[in-house]
Amino acid sequence: MSILTWTYIMVGITFSLYLSIAWIARVKTTSGFYVAGGGVSPLANGMATAADWMSAASFISMAGLISFMGYTGSIYLLGWTGGYVLLALLLAPYLRKFGKFTVPDFVGDRYYSDIARFVALICAIFVSFTYVAGQMRGVGIVFSRFLEVDVNTGVLIGMAIVFFYASLGGMKGITYTQVAQYLVLIVAYLVPAIAISLKITGTFLPQLGFGSTIAEGPNAGKYLLDVLNHLNADLGFAEYTKAFGQGSKSMLDVFCITMALMVGTAGLPHVIVRFYTVPSVRAARLSAGYALLFIAILYTTAPAIASFARYNMINSISGVEYSKAPTWFKNWEKTGLIAWSDKNQDGIIEYFPGDPFTGKPTFTGEKGSYGQELLSNSPTDNKNELFIDRDIMVLANPEIANLPPWVIALVAAGGLAAALSTASGLLLVISSSISHDLYYRLINRNASEKQRLMVGRIMIGLAVCVAGYFGIHPPGFVAQVVAFAFGLAASSFFPIIVLGIFFKRANREGAICGMIAGISFTCYYIVNIKFLGGTPWLLGISAEGIGTVGMLINFIVTLLVSFITAPPPADVQEMVENIRFPRGAGASIDH
């Protein structure tokens, strides 16, 4: 059977699975809709959290990024896992005991202020939309590459499916669908990784494989990472395992980016809300453990895939004549994710540091003398002739390793599962922020349960349309706004939630000033660098890492202002006291 047939089969089976689960888990109450009725087991919630967390970017792009960055790629590995320790120890158990629906709920109640609630609400919506735009685009891209439909058609199919199961099942439907999506995506990630690890090193576990010796070929018997270091050095790149070398980020910057990603993770509303769905405080702690365990399975495989892919890529195409290049090279050349500009007219693919030409490849439609696609981009004056999109590392991996067509189809289904699970979780946060925090808490306190469910479903519909719009007309700044999502989450929610739990004296005035100071500084710095072309003036910290400084500012301002203004009222202090002890958590309550 062809790859396309296999892909239709795999995608068809997995999608019918998701839709049946959504139908079985459909809900009728607001608490089922927002927090799955608080009755999800820690194991299931852990899997759902993992699927929610691992997006198209984790599944498709991360290993490729690490492959090109070497050691510096650790910022993503550490940053996107370490935040769960903060969640498990500092946030999840207490927010679960508090037991309301959303993050703005906690902020609004703990700081007895609708202004604080409103600021938190705006941040939650902004962060979630930033994220979801990228996911819908991811769905479109995976569809177009593997099902051979137009990207926009792909986005539309994805929108319809997400709308169906999110509006029908709410959090409950989404949670159980995400459990299935986790299983699909993790199998799709591991199968090719194990096959490639066996092929290159003869070791079954990729996690051990990339520290093992190469099994055959001219480098047989040498450690893979040593060989990679040599290959990189010979071509003029920094050694693969070397930290903070020439051309890579400074130690301070790596530190700040890692911290901003960790703290940002712990502050992301769609991650936090997952811990309201379990039955007890103890279950919330355990569920964070399971979540990280399931995430770690993918995150410890990714760096292995990265180094295998780097080795395969350099070996099979660098310095090879185009006419003898492997077939996957020509297959992916058609998609524009790989391109070759024969600068010195010798017919050999030469790979060196630097961009081969300016911008993304645009083909003229004509073929060169070796059969390659000709480019209309203006070449740069370095020696590099090869353009490779980093996404290719995971997507083309099965082809590079000569795996059967069903594995390629499985990777497509896995990529879709990763993008859809994250998109649906985010859409629910957006809808609950608007229907619960804005409509019910701030506009109409007398709304009946039925009305609120209705508003919730309408909001999911609207959110899907807006997300779809951004998926079809992606703003040019998607890559830039990711720094925003984490920077904002780190500099807004995290400090005031932590202080809200561990520091009784933190009050309304402090929280509002702290949030505003943290967000303003972070926004100013990021906008200045990413949109106005400014330099990273603060000790060279990049826009991705500045959330760390924003967070510190938020902490300091909240503390200072809290000390010079009146302490919070007695009932709020009592509430803080109360959330510190697990007993009496009950189900997540409506209020």
Place this chain on the structure above:
Amino acid sequence: MKKDLKMYWKKNLSLMVVLLSIWAIVSYGFGIIFVEQLNAIKIAGFPLGFWFAQQGAIYIFVVLIFIYYFIMKKVDEEYDVHE
């Protein structure tokens, strides 16, 4: 009763401090600040600092959360605040 709860909270806080210190040492310490020194040591094909940054720290993160879960489960019951 009140005094007991204070003790419970203190125990929780000190456990947190210990676990978060380990969290910081393996990631920011071994994986970032001392990565170059640790890279001089090799275990199989892995330079040690690189291994902590791309593998080791993540395993330890998982273990830390489960340790917190098991110890707090005991402490909750000891102070009779469990659900």
